Amino acid sequence: MSDRHRTTVSRAILIVLAVAALVVVGGGLYRNNTLARIAGTAETESAGEAATRAGREARATFDDEVANLGAEENAPHAPAVPIGAEGYFQPPDPSSIPDDEFGQSVRRGREIFLNPAANATEYVGNSLACANCHLDAGRLANAAPMWAAAGEYPAWRGKNKMINTMEDRVNGCFTYSMNAQASPSGAAPPKGHQIYKDLESYFYWLATGAPLNVELPGRGYPTPDMPEAGYDRERGREVFAARCSVCHGETGQGRQDINGRYVFPPLWGSDAYNWGAGMHRVNTAAGFIYANMPLGLPYSLSPQEAWDVAAWINSQERPADPRQSQGGLTVAEAQERFHSDDPGFYGAEVDGTVLGAGVSGDPADTPSATGTVVPDPAAPK
Amino acid sequence: MILRAAICVAFVPLASLAQDEPPDWSAAETYADAAAEADPLIAIPLVEGEGTDGAWACASCHGENGQGAGPIPALAGLPAGYIVKQLHDYAAGARLNDNMQYVANRLDATQMAALGAYYAAQIRQPTAGATLGGDLARGRTLALEGDWTVDVPSCFSCHGPSGWGVEQAFPPIAGQHAAYIDRQLSAWKSGDRANSPLGLMHSVAKGLSASDIKSVSDYLAELPPPQPRDRVSLTREPQDE
Structure with missing residues (x-):
């Protein structure tokens, strides 16, 4: 009887101990999320949050180094380049734009970059924004980031065969990509205009800590080598219908919100970049598309698809190259002088029509990327 | 036509490969055209649950004017084509939700189009707000x-x-x-x-x-x-x- 009693008591104790052990071990496993970690389902910090934190830490380290340059004998006398989670230069966060006159210029430049039709209205002749092609407000590697471009000028450019300052370069953006010939003023901002200064402030600030005169990885667009099969606009037409038209529309004319503002930019026609823009070249467009399109699905097209769809987009009529239309040249002459090295369709015959003559719409009907622009009809042309 | 569109939705990858088929995303535009021709008044008995083939009144979950609440979406002011596409997707099993599949399987294409037109025309009230403790x-x-x-x-x-x-x-x-x-x-x-x-x-x-x-x-x-x-x-x- 007592033996059995003792057995029962010890069994009870064992059970209590076992339950306690289970609670302790199980609780520990639960608190440490061990099972989820083993199963790979733990949710601590998202990849995005981790990358954002890594970028912030890189900038904080840089700021510390700059603050302490040469402060002690063994302290570095030059800061290291801040590097983000993916190994590219890490630009500063917009929250760190300084609260002074320079910071105000940076902010204005950023607003022009995001909404040129609203903030540089006089000089914009289409419905595009700088940030349509320089993604994430000019911060994204492999989407022609401005932190990489900022340190590359002055530079000699074959396009205009002269040394270009950043202002000269941005003048080209307005002249060609923003089709300034159709803008209310009819031209790019004049030399020394505040718009250049503010955009340059923004680029310069984005490049804080980047080396000058170095071709940084992530600059420009990573154009894949032209495939053996070349590029074909008819193959590109099918890629466009399947992968692009949901956003850019079946006829490439973009899509607007209920207020008539472009959300998805037009890719050809009177509201797009003109025949002088870098993006009209099939190789440039292929590189942008390959690394960045569709939005959120980078590198989802094959190099062949990227080249083909770039050929489809760039074999459509668009505003004239102003060097031709304003220079008294025929398309054939302009092709010879400015486009002979282009992988593109300028001056080529497509479906029985020679491309390059240009198409223009009524500027008053041009919806902007950010708000309907109503040009002053009294403004000098 | 509707059947073809439904098949497109169910076999999206195949449809996008097949020639002469519209791309899958254009279903919303096709359905918007149907909704534009539909009589939104047809939708009212469905919304109120009158004379339907066992389908519940939309309003029993989505509220009287499609305002929704909690996990039930507001439908008021959504694009008609989007709403109709979702109904077809539920019916085709391309979007999963037991309640909505039950309902959508009891609606025909005309009724779906009318519902799209009806809810697209409703005015949305600002009844939503932060409830999840997010940052x-x-x-x-x-x-x-x-x-x-x-x-x-x-x-x-x-x-x-x-x-x-x-x-x-x-x-x-x-x-x-x-x-x-x-x-x-x-x-x-x-x-x-x-x-x-x-x-x-x-x-x-x-x-x-x-x-x-x-x-x-x-x-x-x-x-x-x-x-x-x-x-x-x-x-x-x-x-x-």
Whole structure:
């Protein structure tokens, strides 16, 4: 009887101990999320949050180094380049734009970059924004980031065969990509205009800590080598219908919100970049598309698809190259002088029509990327 | 035609390969055309649950004027083509939800088109708000700027600068109920919902953590909701004699 009693008591104790052990071990496993970690389902910090934190830490380290340059004998006398989670230069966060006159210029430049039709209205002749092609407000590697471009000028450019300052370069953006010939003023901002200064402030600030005169990885667009099969606009037409038209529309004319503002930019026609823009070249467009399109699905097209769809987009009529239309040249002459090295369709015959003559719409009907622009009809042309 | 469209939805990858078939995303535009021709008054008994073939009244969950609540989405002011496509997707099993599949299987194409027209014309009330304890600052960043470190463009780069949507395929998200957005983003992330054009929403959601999803859902719910572009009269005309 007592033996059995003792057995029962010890069994009870064992059970209590076992339950306690289970609670302790199980609780520990639960608190440490061990099972989820083993199963790979733990949710601590998202990849995005981790990358954002890594970028912030890189900038904080840089700021510390700059603050302490040469402060002690063994302290570095030059800061290291801040590097983000993916190994590219890490630009500063917009929250760190300084609260002074320079910071105000940076902010204005950023607003022009995001909404040129609203903030540089006089000089914009289409419905595009700088940030349509320089993604994430000019911060994204492999989407022609401005932190990489900022340190590359002055530079000699074959396009205009002269040394270009950043202002000269941005003048080209307005002249060609923003089709300034159709803008209310009819031209790019004049030399020394505040718009250049503010955009340059923004680029310069984005490049804080980047080396000058170095071709940084992530600059420009990573154009894949032209495939053996070349590029074909008819193959590109099918890629466009399947992968692009949901956003850019079946006829490439973009899509607007209920207020008539472009959300998805037009890719050809009177509201797009003109025949002088870098993006009209099939190789440039292929590189942008390959690394960045569709939005959120980078590198989802094959190099062949990227080249083909770039050929489809760039074999459509668009505003004239102003060097031709304003220079008294025929398309054939302009092709010879400015486009002979282009992988593109300028001056080529497509479906029985020679491309390059240009198409223009009524500027008053041009919806902007950010708000309907109503040009002053009294403004000098 | 409707059957063909439904088949397109069910076999999206095949449909996009087949020649002469419209791309899968254009279903929303096709359905918008159908909704434009539909009589929205047909929808009223469905909304109220009169004379339907066992389908529940829409209003029993979505509220009298399609305002929704909690995990039940507001339908008022959504694009007609988007609504009709979702109904067809439920009926075809391309979007999964037991309740909605039960209902959609009891609707015909004409009724779906009428429902799309009806709800698109309803005025949205600002009844949503943050309920999930998300980080509104993080949500704002995701909505306005995105998180390009994980290939997530901003919500507004496709859903419009106020989150009020773009045409038929990109519905408004501003002022939608936080619990509903949270559920949908989670379902896209896990693959339980897979009916967005090009899989765009899956690619976005898979870059977001559960806390990101809460944050952006709360932020969007706090925004002013869209208003319908085209108001149509839903009052019954008096009968002649």
